[in-house]
Amino acid sequence: MKVRTRFAPSPTGYMHIGNLRTALYEYLIAKSQGGDFILRIEDTDQKRYVEGAVDIIYSTLKRVGMNWDEGPDIGGNYGPYVQSERRNIYAEYAHRLVELGGAHYCFCKNTEETADSDEDVPTESHVKLKDPCKHISLEDAQKRIAAGESYVVRQNINKKGTSVFHDVVYGDIEIDYDELDEGVLLKSDGLPTYNFANVIDDHLMEISHVVRGNEYISSTPKYNLIYEAFGWTPPIYVHVPPVMKDSQHKLSKRNGDASFQDLVAKGYLPEAILNYIALLGWNPGDDREIFSIQELKDIFSSERLNKSPAIFDITKLTWMNGCYIRNASAEDFAAMAAPYLKHITRPIDREMLCAVLQPRIETLAQISEQTDFMQDISDYPLDLYDNKKMKTDAEVSLRSLQLVVPVLQNAQDWNNESLFETLKTVAQENELKNGQILYPVRVALSGKATTPGGATELAVIFGKDETLRRLSLAIQKLNDRK
RNA sequence: GGUCCCAUCGUCUAAUGGUUAGGACAUCACCCUUUCACGGUGGCAAUAUGGGUUCGAGUCCCGUUGGGAUCACCA
Numbered sequence A: 001m002k003v004r005t006r007f008a009p010s011p012t013g014y015m016h017i018g019n020l021r022t023a024l025y026e027y028l029i030a031k032s033q034g035g036d037f038i039l040r041i042e043d044t045d046q047k048r049y050v051e052g053a054v055d056i057i058y059s060t061l062k063r064v065g066m067n068w069d070e071g072p073d074i075g076g077n078y079g080p081y082v083q084s085e086r087r088n089i090y091a092e093y094a095h096r097l098v099e100l101g102g103a104h105y106c107f108c109k110n111t112e113e114t115a116d117s118d119e120d121v122p123t124e125s126h127v128k129l130k131d132p133c134k135h136i137s138l139e140d141a142q143k144r145i146a147a148g149e150s151y152v153v154r155q156n157i158n159k160k161g162t163s164v165f166h167d168v169v170y171g172d173i174e175i176d177y178d179e180l181d182e183g184v185l186l187k188s189d190g191l192p193t194y195n196f197a198n199v200i201d202d203h204l205m206e207i208s209h210v211v212r213g214n215e216y217i218s219s220t221p222k223y224n225l226i227y228e229a230f231g232w233t234p235p236i237y238v239h240v241p242p243v244m245k246d247s248q249h250k251l252s253k254r255n256g257d258a259s260f261q262d263l264v265a266k267g268y269l270p271e272a273i274l275n276y277i278a279l280l281g282w283n284p285g286d287d288r289e290i291f292s293i294q295e296l297k298d299i300f301s302s303e304r305l306n307k308s309p310a311i312f313d314i315t316k317l318t319w320m321n322g323c324y325i326r327n328a329s330a331e332d333f334a335a336m337a338a339p340y341l342k343h344i345t346r347p348i349d350r351e352m353l354c355a356v357l358q359p360r361i362e363t364l365a366q367i368s369e370q371t372d373f374m375q376d377i378s379d380y381p382l383d384l385y386d387n388k389k390m391k392t393d394a395e396v397s398l399r400s401l402q403l404v405v406p407v408l409q410n411a412q413d414w415n416n417e418s419l420f421e422t423l424k425t426v427a428q429e430n431e432l433k434n435g436q437i438l439y440p441v442r443v444a445l446s447g448k449a450t451t452p453g454g455a456t457e458l459a460v461i462f463g464k465d466e467t468l469r470r471l472s473l474a475i476q477k478l479n480d481r482k
Numbered sequence B: 001g002g003u004c005c006c007a008u009c010g011u012c013u014a015a016u017g018g019u020u021a022g023g024a025c026a027u028c029a030c031c032c033u034u035u036c037a038c039g040g041u042g043g044c045a046a047u048a049u050g051g052g053u054u055c056g057a058g059u060c061c062c063g064u065u066g067g068g069a070u071c072a073c074c075a
Helices: A017-031 A053-063 A083-099 A112-117 A138-146 A194-204 A214-230 A260-265 A270-278 A293-299 A314-327 A330-341 A350-360 A365-370 A394-409 A416-429 A434-446 A455-479
Strands: A004-007 A036-039 A103-106 A152-155 A162-167 A171-176 A184-186 A209-213 A236-240 A243-246
Touching: A004 A017, A004 A209, A017 A036, A017 A209, A017 A236, A017 A243, A017 A260, A017 A270, A017 A293, A053 A260, A083 A103, A083 A152, A083 A184, A083 A194, A083 A214, A103 A138, A152 A214, A162 A214, A162 A236, A171 A214, A184 A194, A194 A214, A209 A214, A214 A236, A260 A270, A270 A293, A270 A314, A314 A350, A330 A350, A330 A365, A350 A365, A350 A455, A394 A416, A394 A434, A394 A455, A416 A434, A416 A455, A434 A455
Parallel strands: A004 A036, A209 A236
Antiparallel strands: A103 A152, A152 A184, A162 A171
16 A cells, blocks of 8 residues: 555644644655655635645745645645635535435534533533434435525434544544534535545545544544445554643644744754654654754654653754754855844955854854844943953953054964964963953954954954954053043 | 543653663753863753552553643634
8 A cells, every 4th residue: 555644734824833743744654655745735714714824834845845746736646635626525425425324414503602602611511412403304404405505514423332443653542432523524615624524535635644633533433434434444543742832731823832934033944943843752763863854754663653742842952953053064054144144244254254153053043143243343341351260451451452453463364373373472472371362352353252253263254454443442442441 | 521642850752571760952060262152071860659460660450640632614
């Protein structure tokens, strides 16, 4: 049997991290076994549809390298791949299911208000729906429909006893048929509910493995009843636990939690995000943690999927993002850093700047913070020159800077190595510690006590003219202090 | 509330019924060092709880506690 998995998001305008992880597992299950990964858009709830949401789904999957073999944009042999374009298919199967005895027509008024009214309060109203319409004869029902009466198709749960099904992650699950509700399969607007559409589509599209959140475990027996009524074989089920914000809340848009695109905007690399979420609920069985999507394809095994929820830890993602940044080539880093360096328009040595930045940041957004003094040096307090460890104060600093300026004016090679040697020599010749020369230079160049790179790297980044200009400014500032 | 599911360091997790319960992030200390990082070394830190089964339980069984899910013309 050919392995075929599907990612079936609703276009709600938001690529939730948990959804992305589910998509990843679907993709990996297919690709680790030479199967196909299918993209299907579940837009049967017109109230939730968000314009442009489908494009976010496309761009996100492409960005992380999860290419689909069939989908709305590229087609395939099992289309259409957008549920709203399949309404006739569902209607046809719904009517057939009624004839097969797996469902019935229901003419009851919309029960929304009653369903919403009792909030979280547990009551005996939570018993299996006893639908009076179930006893209407098929002929009568068909007459009423022909007469234009509004109706829904509702599932029949006639079985008694216990339903058992196997799940790859959770093992055998037993649920009593009495617990199952006779839910709506086809809504009065003619569109199916998820409960119906996913069964029809998964079967028609020959999906072999259904991967979804574990909140569907309890309704899975209902889906199996539909497969059974049609005489179809249910797929292999892979229910995965949720990704949590903390021990009691799922990661969600409502909580204002970060989406994939939010994280990218904050300077996280798509590859790092993907790598991190792969490990939220799955592990390779050894101690390795850094994986490209290619490597994941090679080693993924659904048997190593976890049963319990995992809390999304931004701190560990941040560390991993730092790994990806450090492991990038200088060229790649320069390319990803460029958008964050736009605020610097003066001529600087960007190669040196990137070289000092790359090992020092964990998210791209930190680039802006760390380079805020590069374009213009802002006013800074003089007590920055007081540094116990470096044994400097304003007095020492002034003298150091005055010693440094003429030497730098005569410097031949303006590169880090020779500048560093030069300044060390200045220190030795004047019986000063290296830090007593270098630290004041750093402060003079940056207006900060800590900077990416040291004094001489900054000098290289700025070039001779700007370096000397900032040093003179600092000397003036120190002279003016009294 | 009924039903289903889950439970190892703060977090992500590893451990054919036999390990000093391992790794990673975070944290702390030290080393390296022109600051800050990177890197290196080391420390702290877990089997929720009570019973069984067994020569031996993180691992199997039952109870308790805690948490999650579900009970929509949402998915």
